[in-house]
Amino acid sequence: MVLPLDEYVDKLFKVWDIIDFIKTRNCGGDETKEKVEWFKEVCVEYASDKDNTDAMEFTDWIETILNDEFNILLEEDSGVVLATKILKYSDALRKKDEKLATEMAEDALKILKERKSDSQSKRQVEGDSDDEDGTTDGSSDEEMEVDEGKEKKERQPKQVTDDDGWTTIQRH
Incomplete structure (x- = not known):
């Protein structure tokens, strides 16, 4: 199934830990939700321009947007x-490469x-009264079978404010 570029970008944003972090920490202030929607839209616009093909420039x-809008x-x-991923998908759509896009x-x-x-498993674990080590953060990765609690804890982004006052996201 081939998705329009905006739907594909929407799916990527839904699984990108940074967006989840931005939303839960309200990093964009009172307009966080609107800024995230705008961010998705401008990413689609950027990738839709056939002249924008350099992944490092993108x-x-x-x-820059993450820094300026969400600190x-x-x-x-x-x-x-x-x-x-966004540029590769956009290119596949432009070239009508349905196999790659699908x-x-x-x-x-x-x-x-x-x-x-x-996320549903997390709610079930949190709802249990057992004292098992079922701590998760709801993040997903393709290989979730190896000690979920530890792997998820390692992948949970951490907000750190450095000496200059910059807020950064660190992964362990």
């Missing part, structure tokens, strides 16, 4: 991954489905 552009500096490569859309939908499943 990454810099994404990171966030990425210290991991999720911006590169996001930019690469594959990428299905991957995004699979990850989103796993994220929702993990």
Whole structure:
């Protein structure tokens, strides 16, 4: 199934930990929700321009928006991954490469489905009165079978304010 570019970007944003962090921490102030929607829209516009094909340039552009609008500096490569996926998908749509576009859309939908499943599992674990180590943060990764609690805890982004007052996101 081939998705329009805006729907594909929407799916990617739903599974990107940074967006979840921005929303839960209200990093965009009172207008966080609107800023995230705007951010998605401008990413679609950027990728729709056939002249914008450089993933590193797109990454810099994404990171500038994260810094300016949400006061966030990425210290991991999720911006590169996001930019690469969006541009690759946009290029597949432009070239009418349905096979690649379908594959990428299905991957995004699979990850989103796993994220929702993990979120439901989290609620069930939190609802139990047992004292088991079921601590999770609801994040998803494609390989969730190895000690979920520890892996999820490692992947949980952490907000750190450095000496200069910059708020950064760190992954462990």
